[in-house]
Structures are given as structure tokens and as C-alpha cells.
Amino acid sequence: MNIEYLHYFLDVAKTKSIAQAAKLNFISSQGMSRAMGELEKELGCQLFIRYSNKLALSPAGEELTDAAARVVDDYNALLDLAAAKAQPDHAPCGSLLLDCQNVATLAFFPQKAKDYLLGAREIIFRESQNSQIRQSLLASCAERDGDALPAVGLFCFFNQERHSEDEGLAALEEHGFRYRPYLRTFDKAMVCAASPLAQKDVLTDADIATRPIVATNSHLYTVLSKRFGRDAIALSSANFALRRQMVEADSAVSFLPAIAELTTPEDGGYVLRPMERPYEVEIGFAGRERDLEAPAFRALIDILDGFYGAHQDAGLYTLCG
Missing domain, CATH: 3.40.190.10 (Periplasmic binding protein-like II)
Known part of the structure; x- marks a missing residue:
């Protein structure tokens, strides 16, 4: 099962709107409808009742909402545990969780940046997808007064209509996050x-x-x-x-x-x-201002600036800064 579809389902259940949930997750309404159709097919039950002008949870959808939320929470806890175990020692005070969209991770980081991410004890590095990154950032915000680590997300957007991205980013900005497009x-x-x-x-x-x-x-x-x-x-x-x-x-x-x-x-x-x-394709970072200025993250940006500043003449990208 695609865990991202459960994130989508919970947003549709909360907003009662395919279009609204799509905007929150930076995808088209058609993509959200397709994802919900595939989830219903995989689960073998109808999750929504679709009226001409509104959407409602079916009885099965109502019952499965809490179960889906538990699966998502358990999956996120698994990722957090795996990220912590991947560190050579306990992460030092001031460590940063860097949640990265997997396509961007593959293509965006030069080898020097990858070596830094894997070797820096101050950064806990994790690959995710855009919707999971948004949820992770919001969770870190909710737990900020507890033991949650500072968090930054690396997003990757594919040729979306801009308003589809802006709605999801605006939801982050309402909680104090800032999105910085990089290239x-x-x-x-x-x-x-x-x-x-x-x-x-x-x-x-x-x-x-x-x-x-x-x-x-x-x-x-x-x-x-x-x-x-x-x-x-x-x-x-x-x-x-x-x-x-x-x-x-x-x-x-x-x-x-x-x-x-x-x-x-x-x-x-x-x-x-x-x-x-x-x-x-647009690649950018989102985080709280103090997290985006954290020394560990700034060291990564210095590596990226040095690399992409030296290759601007290749004609393969434009920098947004």
C-alpha cells in the first residue's frame, strides 16, 4: 500500500473536499481522485459517498478514519526510530531533522552534500514524499514545546499549477514555516x-x-x-x-x-x-526561520551554493535566490 494515499485520505476526510485536500498536498484534483479510487480498490470498500455538489464519508470510511490515522502515526514513529538508530550516537542538542522528497534527494544533492548529510551528527536525514514532509513539519510544530527536533523539509514540485502548491504552502506558513525555493x-x-x-x-x-x-x-x-x-x-x-x-x-x-x-x-x-x-521542476526548502538559519543547515546550503554557483553556465537550472 502507498502510505501517501492514507495521508491523502485523512485530509479528504478532514476537509470533505477532494479539491481542498489536493491543494494541501500539492497535487491536482484529478490526481487526488485517482489516489482515492486506488485506495478504495485496494481496501475493497467504498470510503466516500459522492454527491453532485459535495462529498461525505461512507459508513466504512467513518470507521476506517481512526485506523488510518493510527497506521500513519505508527509509520511516522517507525521512520523516527529508524532515523535515530541510523545515527552513530545519540543526536547532540540542537540536531536538525531534514525531511527530503525522494526524487529531489536522488538528483539534487552533489556527492559532497551527500557525504556531509551522512556524516554530520547534527543532522538526522530522512527521505519522504511531499505530503509526508508537510505532516512531519506540522507535527514538529505541535510538539515544539516538547522534545521534538527542529525540522526542515526539502520539497520537489513537478510543473504544478502554482495555486495547487500555494494552498499547501500557505497551510505551513500559518504555523510559522517559510518556504524558500532554491532552484x-x-x-x-x-x-x-x-x-x-x-x-x-x-x-x-x-x-x-x-x-x-x-x-x-x-x-x-x-x-x-x-x-x-x-x-x-x-x-x-x-x-x-x-x-x-x-x-x-x-x-x-x-x-x-x-x-x-x-x-x-x-x-x-x-x-x-x-x-x-x-x-x-522546482526544488525548495521549508522550515521555521530559526531552523533555516541553524548552523548545520547553513553548512549544507554553503555546500549547495558552492556547487550550483559553479555550474550555472551548464544551462540545466536557474537559481531562485
């Missing part, structure tokens, strides 16, 4: 190095559609399904090793932000090719 880039197609597609300088939509498409997550799934149709997408998975294996076998096409050319060395199995109609 904007664009996706490239990830194809088998031995494929005829690898010989082309630019790929058209028709070129890409000659292979099944493997999307990275629900956000990108929405973008790609609008463009290529849902039947063209064979799989939606955050597992990069799986996507890469399928691409290298020439059984699928996937996608990575263009900045991956700088941060993820190609080793012969796959190559990145520009698309005739690329879509934008």
Missing part, C-alpha cells in the same frame, strides 16, 4: 544507453511513447498521465533502482531532473536525453 530545473527522459532513443538529440512525445513509462510518484504521475494517457504509464514507484533496472533493460522510459547530469554520474547503463516539451 528550478526541468526533467529529461531517462532511456537505455543501447536503445535507438539514446542516439537522438531530442525526444518527441512520440519517441517516448514507444516504451512503457515508469513515473516516480503521484505528482509526476499526474503530469505524465495528462500528457501521455494513463494507459501509457506502466508503473509509479519511488524506487529508483527498480526504475533504472527497467530502463537499462530497454523495457521502459523514466525521467530525472536535468541536474542529475551533474550529481548522478552516468555509468553506461542509461542516458538522459532532452525532451521536445520539457516540464519544470
